[in-house]
Amino acid sequence: MASEIKETTFAESFRIQRRVIGALICRDFIALYGRNGLGFLVLFVEPLVIIGGIVAISTLLRLRQQHAFPVMAFVVTGWGTLWLFRYPLNKVNGVVAVNTSFLYHRNVKVMDIILARSIMMIGATLAALILIYLVAFAIGPMSVNDVSYFCLAVVLMLWYLFISCIFSGLLSTYVVLGDRLSLLFSLSMIFMTCPFVMVDWIPVIARKYALLIPFIHLTELLRYGMFGDVVRCHFDIGYVVFFGIMFTFFVILFYSYISKRKDVNALY
Amino acid sequence: MLYIDKVTKYYATRHGLRCILRDVTFSLRKGQKLGILGCNGAGKSTLIRLIGGVELPTSGTVRSEMSISWPLAFQGGFVGGLTGIDNLRFICRVYGISFEKALPSVASFSELGSYLYEPVINYSSGMRARLAFAISMAVDFDCYLMDEISAVGDRRFNAKCKQELFNLKGARSIVMVSHFYSVINEYCDTIAVLDNGTFTMFDDKKDATKYYDAVLARKDISF
Numbered sequence: 001m002a003s004e005i006k007e008t009t010f011a012e013s014f015r016i017q018r019r020v021i022g023a024l025i026c027r028d029f030i031a032l033y034g035r036n037g038l039g040f041l042v043l044f045v046e047p048l049v050i051i052g053g054i055v056a057i058s059t060l061l062r063l064r065q066q067h068a069f070p071v072m073a074f075v076v077t078g079w080g081t082l083w084l085f086r087y088p089l090n091k092v093n094g095v096v097a098v099n100t101s102f103l104y105h106r107n108v109k110v111m112d113i114i115l116a117r118s119i120m121m122i123g124a125t126l127a128a129l130i131l132i133y134l135v136a137f138a139i140g141p142m143s144v145n146d147v148s149y150f151c152l153a154v155v156l157m158l159w160y161l162f163i164s165c166i167f168s169g170l171l172s173t174y175v176v177l178g179d180r181l182s183l184l185f186s187l188s189m190i191f192m193t194c195p196f197v198m199v200d201w202i203p204v205i206a207r208k209y210a211l212l213i214p215f216i217h218l219t220e221l222l223r224y225g226m227f228g229d230v231v232r233c234h235f236d237i238g239y240v241v242f243f244g245i246m247f248t249f250f251v252i253l254f255y256s257y258i259s260k261r262k263d264v265n266a267l268y
Numbered sequence: 269m270l271y272i273d274k275v276t277k278y279y280a281t282r283h284g285l286r287c288i289l290r291d292v293t294f295s296l297r298k299g300q301k302l303g304i305l306g307c308n309g310a311g312k313s314t315l316i317r318l319i320g321g322v323e324l325p326t327s328g329t330v331r332s333e334m335s336i337s338w339p340l341a342f343q344g345g346f347v348g349g350l351t352g353i354d355n356l357r358f359i360c361r362v363y364g365i366s367f368e369k370a371l372p373s374v375a376s377f378s379e380l381g382s383y384l385y386e387p388v389i390n391y392s393s394g395m396r397a398r399l400a401f402a403i404s405m406a407v408d409f410d411c412y413l414m415d416e417i418s419a420v421g422d423r424r425f426n427a428k429c430k431q432e433l434f435n436l437k438g439a440r441s442i443v444m445v446s447h448f449y450s451v452i453n454e455y456c457d458t459i460a461v462l463d464n465g466t467f468t469m470f471d472d473k474k475d476a477t478k479y480y481d482a483v484l485a486r487k488d489i490s491f
Contacts, residue, residue, distance in 0.1 A: 016364070023361030030354055031347040103322040104338035105362050260324070 020107050024116035043120070048128035051076075051083045055132060073142045073226045078195035080129050081219045085161055085193055088121035089186040092165045096173040110259065114169030122161055142226070150225025152237070157218050159244055167251045174258040193219050199234040207234065214243040270296040270319070270336070270411060270441070275328035277314055277465075288314045291328070292467040294460065298334065298410060301442040303456030305449055305480045307487055310462040312445035316415045319443060334410030334441060340433070342415070343400045348389030352380060352399045355388065356406065363407050370406040377432070378402035379425070394422070401429055411441040430455075449480055 033042050058079070059072040095117040102108045136142040144150045168185055171178040192215040199220055202210055210216055217235040224233035277289040288311045296302055306312045316339055317323045318330055346355055356374055360367040375384060378398045380391075388396060404412075412433065433442075434455055445462075446452050452459055459476035460469040463483045470476035 019364060020362055023358055026361070027347075027350070027354070027358045031349055100322065101342070101344035104320050104342065104344075105359075106321055106336065107362050 016107055017109075017112060020109075020112050021116045021119070024102070024108070024112055025120050028116055028120055043124045044127050046128075047083060047087045047125045048131060050087070051080050051128060052132050052135075054079050055136070070142065070227060070230065072136055074198075074223070076132060076136055076142065077223045077226055078193075078219065080132065081157065081222060082189055082193045082195040084125050084129060084157060085164065085189045085215070086186050087125045088118060088161060088165050089168050089182070089189065091121040092117050092169045092172075093182040093186065094172045094179045095169055097179070110170075110173055111166075111255065114166055114173070118162060118165035118169065122158070122165065126158070144226055145228030145230075146225045148225075149221060153218060153222035153225050156221070156237075156240055156244065160215065160218060160247070163244070163248050163251050167247075167254070170251070170255055170258060189215070192216065195219065198223065198231055200232045211236075214240050214247075269298070269333050270443075271329070271331045272319070273329045273331070275315075275318060275325040275330060277311070277318065277323070278326045287465050289318075289325075289462075289467070290465040292462075292465075293328075294467065294469055296411065296441050296443065298441055299439050300458060301456045302444070303452030303459045304443065304445040304462055304467075305447065305452055305459060305476065306445065306462035307447055307483065311465050312447075312462055313415055315462065315467075316413050316443070316445055320413055332411070335408075337404060337407070337409040337412045339413045339415040340401060340404045342404070343396050346388045346396065346400070349387055351387055352378070352384040352391075355399070356384075356403055359403055359407065365407060374399075374402045374406050377405060377428075394425075398425060405432055409440065411443065414442060414444040414446075416446055449477055453477070 029043070055072065055075045058075040092114060096110055096113050099113050102113060103110070133142075137144075164185070168182040171185070172182040175181065192213050194210065194213075194216045199207055199210060199216060211234055217237075217240045220233040220235040221237065221240070223231070224235065227233070272292055272294050275289055275292040276287065278285045278287055280286075292315065294302070304312055304315065314323075318325055319332075320336060320338060321330075350358075352374075353371075356370060357367050359365075360370055375381075378384070378395075378401075380395060380399060380402075383391065383395060384399075388399070391399065442456070444452060444456060449459075453473060458469065458471075459473050460467055461476055461480050461483060462468075468479065470479065
């Protein structure tokens with residue numbers, strides 16, 4: 001007998017989507033990195049090299065300058081945060097366009113393809129960052145000053161990152177020239193995460209405007225967790241949470257509007 | 269039942285919006301086999317994509333009470349680096365069916381032997397088509413979509429596919445699009461013609477054939 005069509009409950013739908021996302025991750029993983037040998041390590045090694053290489057070079061060069069500022073911690077928190085956002089965002093851009101054929105499978109939705117790629121790339125970048133942090137902690141020149149702030153910053157960053165990836169994926173899927181806009185969004189992280197300077201170093205008049213960007217608060221919060229009072233960090237947790245909720249609602253509304261749009265062939 | 273109600277589809281082109289389908293209306297009951305004839309660019313594949321749920325119509329509705337397959341022998345979802353087994357495993361996960369149960373039937377139907385464990389990139393086009401068809405048969409649907417599937421593999425394998433599809437799964441509905449009326453005429457009980465986005469359904473196959481001949485003549489296409 002062929003399968004009967006019936007109304008599915010939320011729990012059933014959730015189970016189906018979880019299974020589909022799992023299948024997409026497995027397939028994406030094998031398709032991108034191969035199943036033989038150490039090919040899968042590329043997933044993890046690529047962000048590791050990008051982040052770790054710069055951290056190592058910057059630290060080695062600046063350590064000779066003999067100042068009190070914790071250079072490695074500064075580079076890890078800045079450059080690491082920048083790539084925590086940029087790497088997954090780059091990989092999510094255009095993911096649906098190359099996987100449109102999956103949409104013939106009724107269980108597979110556009111959102112599943114974006115979620116699967118986001119989860120895989122966020123996981124890979126996070127794993128690479130964790131290794132870099134562990135190495136940095138192990139060799140000595142870096143330590144966490146306030147674990148609670150540090151962990152809070154990481155959780156908030158992952159929230160922002162996840163929503164940003166979905167937004168970027170939707171943008172590149174449904175909007176004409178969306179892939180370019182998505183690339184611009186990823187590039188804007190160079191400024192939005194403020195990786196190269198502390199906000200305290202920026203002129204006061206510019207600082208006021210810089211702090212309107214919630215991503216900067218995240219980097220500053222992470223740095224506060226790392227440095228404590230060694231340097232002055234500027235952040236507002238309430239503002240970050242408020243903007244995060246607004247951003248999440250915006251992305252949900254954007255998806256519910258754009259996925260029902262019938263006027264143009266936006267998918268192609 | 270499958271209901272297609274006043275479906276219109278426009279595509280944005282460099283020269284403005286182009287109408288591909290105009291007010292297409294029909295319904296398909298369980299077990300019915302509908303063949304849709306049309307020249308290249310008539311909108312057949314677009315209609316299949318709309319029925320398959322890959323795209324939304326610009327206006328009108330596509331509503332189905334049946335489970336609908338992806339286009340049979342569709343190879344678009346294959347990735348060269350994945351083996352035949354990987355592709356089957358993916359489909360099994362997506363549809364929640366047992367890989368262990370599906371594997372013997374796919375292996376025996378596709379006749380690929382140890383090639384199932386090779387990357388699809390190493391397959392010939394015939395092998396790919398056999399794998400695609402075998403995987404399509406592993407999932408049970410109420411309605412199968414067929415887009416220009418006139419020959420899968422050699423004559424023997426082609427006969428095997430037809431046996432599976434039209435005899436063993438004979439109770440299933442089929443929507444088949446093609447520009448060859450011999451194929452449509454042989455396997456479908458209802459025929460429609462798609463011409464410049466206009467869908468015309470015929471009760472009598474002969475009328476459909478005459479109409480399609482007239483369309484071809486108008487387009488000055490000779491076979």
